[in-house]
Amino acid sequence: MDLRFTAEEEAFRLDVRAFIRENLDPVTHRKMVEGRIPDREEIVAWQRKLNTRNWATPSWPQSHGGPGFTPVQRYIFLDELHQAPAPEPVSFNVSMIGPVLIEYGTAAQQERFLAATANLDIWWAQGFSEPGAGSDLASLRTSARRDGDHYVVSGHKIWQGMAHHADWMFTLVRSDPQAPKKQMGISFLLIDLRLPGVTIRPIITLDERHEVNEVFLDEVRVPVDCLIGEENKGWDVTKFLLSNERTGIARIGMTKHLIRRIKRLAGGNRSVLAKAAALEAELKILEITQLRILDGQRRSSAADPRSSILKLKGVELRQAASELLLAAAGTSALEVRHDDAPLGDDDAEWLGTIMPNYGILRAASIYGGSSEVQKGILAKTQLGL
Amino acid sequence: MDLELSDDQRMLKESVDRLVAERYDLDQRRGYMSQPAGWSAEMWSAFADLGLTMLPFSEEQGGLGLGGVETMIVGEAFGRALVIEPYLPSVVLAGTAISHAGTPDQVAEWLPPIMSGETICALATEAAVTAERTGETWILDGAAKVVLGGDTAGQLVIPAGDDLFVLPADAAGLQRRGYRVHGGGGAADLTLIGVKLPEKNRLSGNGGCTRALEAGIAWLAAEAVGAMQAALDLTVEYLKTREQFGKPIAVNQSLQHRAAEMLVEVEQARSAAMYAALLCDEHDDHVRATGYAAVKAVIGKAGRFVAQNSVQLHGGIGVSEEHVISHYFRRLTAIGMLLGDTESQITRLAELGGFTTAAPHFD
Numbered sequence: 001m002d003l004r005f006t007a008e009e010e011a012f013r014l015d016v017r018a019f020i021r022e023n024l025d026p027v028t029h030r031k032m033v034e035g036r037i038p039d040r041e042e043i044v045a046w047q048r049k050l051n052t053r054n055w056a057t058p059s060w061p062q063s064h065g066g067p068g069f070t071p072v073q074r075y076i077f078l079d080e081l082h083q084a085p086a087p088e089p090v091s092f093n094v095s096m097i098g099p100v101l102i103e104y105g106t107a108a109q110q111e112r113f114l115a116a117t118a119n120l121d122i123w124w125a126q127g128f129s130e131p132g133a134g135s136d137l138a139s140l141r142t143s144a145r146r147d148g149d150h151y152v153v154s155g156h157k158i159w160q161g162m163a164h165h166a167d168w169m170f171t172l173v174r175s176d177p178q179a180p181k182k183q184m185g186i187s188f189l190l191i192d193l194r195l196p197g198v199t200i201r202p203i204i205t206l207d208e209r210h211e212v213n214e215v216f217l218d219e220v221r222v223p224v225d226c227l228i229g230e231e232n233k234g235w236d237v238t239k240f241l242l243s244n245e246r247t248g249i250a251r252i253g254m255t256k257h258l259i260r261r262i263k264r265l266a267g268g269n270r271s272v273l274a275k276a277a278a279l280e281a282e283l284k285i286l287e288i289t290q291l292r293i294l295d296g297q298r299r300s301s302a303a304d305p306r307s308s309i310l311k312l313k314g315v316e317l318r319q320a321a322s323e324l325l326l327a328a329a330g331t332s333a334l335e336v337r338h339d340d341a342p343l344g345d346d347d348a349e350w351l352g353t354i355m356p357n358y359g360i361l362r363a364a365s366i367y368g369g370s371s372e373v374q375k376g377i378l379a380k381t382q383l384g385l
Numbered sequence: 386m387d388l389e390l391s392d393d394q395r396m397l398k399e400s401v402d403r404l405v406a407e408r409y410d411l412d413q414r415r416g417y418m419s420q421p422a423g424w425s426a427e428m429w430s431a432f433a434d435l436g437l438t439m440l441p442f443s444e445e446q447g448g449l450g451l452g453g454v455e456t457m458i459v460g461e462a463f464g465r466a467l468v469i470e471p472y473l474p475s476v477v478l479a480g481t482a483i484s485h486a487g488t489p490d491q492v493a494e495w496l497p498p499i500m501s502g503e504t505i506c507a508l509a510t511e512a513a514v515t516a517e518r519t520g521e522t523w524i525l526d527g528a529a530k531v532v533l534g535g536d537t538a539g540q541l542v543i544p545a546g547d548d549l550f551v552l553p554a555d556a557a558g559l560q561r562r563g564y565r566v567h568g569g570g571g572a573a574d575l576t577l578i579g580v581k582l583p584e585k586n587r588l589s590g591n592g593g594c595t596r597a598l599e600a601g602i603a604w605l606a607a608e609a610v611g612a613m614q615a616a617l618d619l620t621v622e623y624l625k626t627r628e629q630f631g632k633p634i635a636v637n638q639s640l641q642h643r644a645a646e647m648l649v650e651v652e653q654a655r656s657a658a659m660y661a662a663l664l665c666d667e668h669d670d671h672v673r674a675t676g677y678a679a680v681k682a683v684i685g686k687a688g689r690f691v692a693q694n695s696v697q698l699h700g701g702i703g704v705s706e707e708h709v710i711s712h713y714f715r716r717l718t719a720i721g722m723l724l725g726d727t728e729s730q731i732t733r734l735a736e737l738g739g740f741t742t743a744a745p746h747f748d
Contacts, residue, residue, distance in 0.1 A: 277734040288656035376645070
């Protein structure tokens with residue numbers, strides 16, 4: 001039994017770190033350090049830099065333009081991005097639709113989309129949730145009616161992260177309202193957001209930022225060659241997408257970055273430092289849990305239900321760190337200062353993002369399977385309850 | 386990285402698991418507790434026969450030369466069976482202290498009786514003792530409390546000043562008051578008044594004590610995992626079989642979620658125990674110090690959560706002495722408190738600067 005990384009893995013970590021240091025635009029880096037959200041152009045530029053080494057798509061196989069990372073390399077790569085901190089490659093592209101195209105896409109679809117998806121020439125949005133379909137996703141109502149070579153799609157999607165930056169949206173639609181089970185009548189469609197009938201409206205979240213949107217689809221004519229997999233078999237594709245790519249789901253490196261900020265702000269405040277140490281103790285052990293699950297992935301590529309532990313505990317610690325950062329910053333953090341405020345003096349700790357980020361991080365225990373859903377999964381799959 | 390057990394480790398696990406499964410159920414355990422020492426000399430011999438009492442010591446020192454993982458395997462099995470024999474005090478704490486701090490001559494004198502199981506040795510971990518040197522003789526004065534295994538030990542290891550001293554339990558000037566400890570096993574409070582020891586009984590330096598405490602934390606972590614997993618398994622089984630309002634209580638989502646939260650803590654504890662087991666080979670003192678502080682902090686918190694909730698989910702029967710869950714509750718509570726509770730470990734980790742510095746990951 002051995003927890004150590006190999007010399008090659010340690011060298012790889014340094015290689016990733018050096019690449020980030022040399023290639024990440026200083027303004028983008030500064031924004032990430034301060035917890036601001038980089039602009040579209042900054043994110044695109046960074047992903048294209050990563051893509052020069054095939055690193056924009058860490059989980060893709062070499063046969064489809066990925067780097068062929070081992071699970072351990074994927075973890076190290078993401079951990080370095082999180083700790084730097086640097087933007088992750090856009091997850092809708094590389095963790096969600098990319099693997100789906102590789103698994104279910106036709107040769108023509110792969111040819112049309114894969115390279116552009118990796119290079120962020122196409123920015124994808126995720127069109128899953130609806131006002132009436134959150135955790136119970138399969139109850140979605142957006143309809144798709146076949147009309148010749150097109151599906152005519154109408155409905156209301158919600159919580160599309162960064163859809164105002166997006167070109168396309170992968171979308172779940174109800175193509176057979178008569179199906180005996182609600183999971184059976186669903187299809188997986190790719191929708192060009194420039195098509196007539198598409199309207200994107202911002203939703204301003206409690207951090208006073210525009211990150212998410214709702215998308216209205218009004219008789220949008222989607223060509224049938226934009227169907228992924230078989231008609232009415234979209235739920236299988238969805239399950240594949242949701243079980244795919246759980247590496248780094250604990251976001252341990254991001255929490256470490258928050259702890260660095262806490263320590264800078266805490267100065268000699270012993271109470272804050274003790275609370276930070278309590279978080280660090282649990283975070284250190286969660287890192288071991290993460291490695292145990294990675295070790296399992298080396299033996300089997302099947303989805304590991306223990307990933308729910310990483311999500312639950314990872315979010316718990318990240319939320320707790322954001323709360324402690326708020327405490328360390330004190331009332332000065334209450335001043336409203338938006339992300340587009342000019343970058344100031346290099347050494348000054350930017351307090352403007354602390355309250356907004358504390359607030360919006362509450363969403364982390366809601367999206368991607370809420371904490372309650374994760375507990376349900378664990379009770380069922382691990383405890384037989 | 387490789388987190389699987391080797392074939393040899395699997396065989397060890399099977400034989401230890403079998404031994405406690407056959408000879409350590411709750412009734413048998415009650416029988417062992419009622420013996421004069423408060424534990425079973427026969428079981429102790431069985432552990433020695435299996436080689437467990439010599440397991441962690443190097444072959445040079447006459448041991449089996451096995452490491453932290455093997456000790457973890459034994460600890461987990463002992464935790465599940467709630468073993469009360471003094472393995473932690475004698476082998477893990479006192480044995481590690483002597484093996485790390487002793488000269489070859491001292492190790493040759495004190496360690497073999499521990500490895501054979503014929504002598505029970507105990508290490509004072511909460512001691513305030515001074516040592517004055519007069520010629521070739523050391524004179525010890527002071528007190529030690531809650532010396533685990535101290536009630537039945539024939540030999541004691543006591544930190545005084547900058548060193549450790551080995552003394553027989555019947556040394557002149559040593560008084561001890563032995564007692565049972567909640568959660569199983571025994572301990573003693575010691576008073577030392579002018580206890581005279583020759584120079585050869587002094588183990589130089591305190592490094593042995595630090596190593597012993599670290600080994601103790603690794604052991605407690607493993608024991609906690611065994612106890613927590615057993616408590617969780619019993620609780621899940623109970624949820625599935627206990628009926629109220631005409632249905633198994635497992636149909637209640639609040640109880641399912643509580644059990645899932647317990648699972649998360651058990652898995653965290655398991656990670657902590659594995660980390661602790663592998664950390665004993667680490668050469669960097671700071672890495673070991675921060676690592677063991679984190680391990681014990683997490684074990685204490687996770688153990689308390691699982692202990693409290695396994696009683697809660699068992700309902701009334703959970704608070705009865707008769708039911709094994711109440712024994713897991715007490716042992717996990719004791720484990721959390723021994724060798725530094727969560728709060729003191731967190732304070733220590735903070736003093737050591739934690740794992741992450743205030744400096745950026747890179748400039």
